[in-house]
Amino acid sequence: MNVTIVDYQSGNISSVINSFTEVAKGKVNLEVTSNINKIKSCDKIVLPGQGSFKSCIESLNRISGLVDTLKDFAIINKKPLLGICVGLQMFADTGYEEAETRGLGWIPGKVSKIDNQNGKFKLPHIGWNEIEIQKESKIFKNIKNKSHMYFVHSYEFIPEDKSVISATTDYSSKIVCSVERDNLFGTQFHPEKSDKIGLKLIDNFLRL
Template structure:
């Protein structure tokens, strides 16, 4: 069973539907025991960094997430979920992220007539051997919606990048921690393959 962490963030139901479509049992929960008893855990999300961290603290989920990581349960962050895994964000100065991985979330710089948020389909460059992208050819197209992007401190954890005025660290992998800035649940067959790869870990 896969636990989808419920902290009142948007887009949780579409992740649940994608997992169910793949025949996977999923539960939306903020119950510590249910989360820690799951085979895998997903932290999805659409929304603001500061509000999300406040909710995670309010529901006592920060310690639970740390325990998931410490127990080596496969853990996947999606969109805002990726951003929350890092130390800080330009979106909420002074608010500490989960700090599971070293890096910062920066605002996408405005260049010319480039639209922000970065919204729609874009291709990603995949690092060879990245587990989430097994079975996919390089430069598949996936669906993004974000105004802030990850700059990871450790290049070795970056599993995929995309270009949008800057080089966006679009996916990371380290030990049992995985994350995507894009939405696999909205990325058609490519996204379903990524979720299948996570399920199969």
């Protein structure tokens, strides 16, 4: 099996590469690339994202054919794709970080700034927080409800269809921290920074 981590110059993704490399040993062939042909021919994709929604979308669009290739892979051919942090947020129709920016439009919804309740909650939301699993999910297999994951974000994905939500976390409000729809998976938290439980989630994705 061939798994591709898409490197589209969206910031430092070394921890994503390191954790997937650790879990993938002997199980799958892992490649880090933005080569369109290699992405087309792989079996699974990991779409990381660091920085702002706007900068990540712009970075994707700078690589000719990449957005269409990802759409064909995930939406047309329905192969497994995991979005991490802004990688998840970009599934949305629109993001409002820096400026109103059109997203990939794969899961209807928007990405808005977390309501910090007049400074009651610090932004960005950084550190370990408990997740509440909302539905049976392939990537949460053998992961206990109320596990702790690591977060770094100021914006949240608000999907129109609440049935895609697979987990939430409590920070100012119930924030969507994981989605699952068919072959599409996304986490707002960073599994690659979430110790053994995060590695288990990565293992679940690679075993799909």
